[in-house]
Amino acid sequence: MRYEQIELDVANHFSECQRSFFRPFAKALHKRGRTNAASYLDNRCLAYIDMKLTSALLLAIGAAHSASAHYIWTTLITDSTTSTAAVRQPQNNSPVTDVTSSDITCNVNPSSASETVDVPAGSTVGFQLDNTVYHQGPAAIYLGQAPGSAAEWDGSGANWFKIAEWGATFDPFTFTDYGASQLTTTIPSDVPAGEYLVRIEQIGLHVPDAPQWYISCAQINVTGGGSANPSKVSIPGYVSPDDPGLTVDIYDPVPTAYTVPGPAVFTG
Known part of the structure; x- marks a missing residue:
């Protein structure tokens, strides 16, 4: 052959x-x-x-x-601006493959971001790729509430909550983020004001039992907002390696149901 x-x-x-x-x-x-x-x-x-x-x-x-x-989420998107300087840029486009590693937080030794962007609660936030989503799999956006300055926080601790996710459709089976060059969502209007890391992940499931994470984090300062107290998780710790949404074979048999890994989406 x-x-x-x-x-x-x-x-x-x-x-x-x-x-x-x-x-x-x-x-x-x-x-x-x-x-x-x-x-x-x-x-x-x-x-x-x-x-x-x-x-x-x-x-x-x-x-x-x-x-x-492979691809990198290089650019922060808001209603008023786009910024590469606010993103902790990954060193290369290789995926993270260990969900229990600290690399799953904001990628492997990303560079420091040089700015923190003001984003009003209730407005748009998201990321743009240097490519398009090339691997079938889900995506999600998280906010991590910094205990002080976002620039000085490494993302550790139970400070993260999910504000958006992109799952699957089934006729025919595909993931809704597939082929996208950017993903955006709305920050819930009652999220407390303060500095946050906003984190995006897209998980390639093209190799069964070997998921690949494409991750970036950016620094934002949420203005306005309210007094909501969403349930929070740690990253790593938010997903188990044996989560069915990670171990699924998306080819044989083709799934008829799918749940995005991680906590439920906080909508406010």
């Missing part, structure tokens, strides 16, 4: 198949012994093939796409 030729053909034609899952296509090619993937993909690109990919072929195809398939 010429895996190298399959890898090349899939890489050349993958852009035409972005809205579908490439792993089942590759499994079908493997089963049929095809080395000319191009014509087969052109004809079958929109079909789901209910088979699991062998790990060897997954590694071959994954290597071809590893650089283009």
Whole structure:
């Protein structure tokens, strides 16, 4: 079996198949012994093939796409401004893979942010990518209430609550954040004023039992607001490694229900 030729053909034609899952296509090619993937993909690109990919072929195809398939949340978005300076920029676009590590808070050794942006309670906050969401999986935005200055806080402690999430739809099965270049939400109007870290995560579930987190944190100062006291969690600690939303195989069988990992969304 010429895996190298399959890898090349899939890489050349993958852009035409972005809205579908490439792993089942590759499994079908493997089963049929095809080395000319191009014509087969052109004809079958929109079909789901209910088979699991062998790990060897997954590694071959994954290597071809590893650089283009990763992404960084580089830019804070509010109603009044966009800012890269307020974001603690990740060192590279590699995902975090250990949900129990402190890296899950704001990524691996991110750079310091040089500003904290004022954001009124009840207004928009979110992040923009340097790419588009390339891996199927959920997303969420959290606020972490800093005990003092957001710039001096490392994100530790039970100070975090979720204010938005993007889950799955089922006809056909897909995640609602897939293909997005930015994700935004509204800060609940009764969130207390003060400095916060706003954290975004998108979890790639394209490899069963091996979730990948794409994370960034930014520094904001919530103005206005109220006296709400949402239930808070620690990050890490907010999700168990064996959470069904992390261990699910999204290819075989295709899920008919899905719950985004983490606490419930606080809406005010």
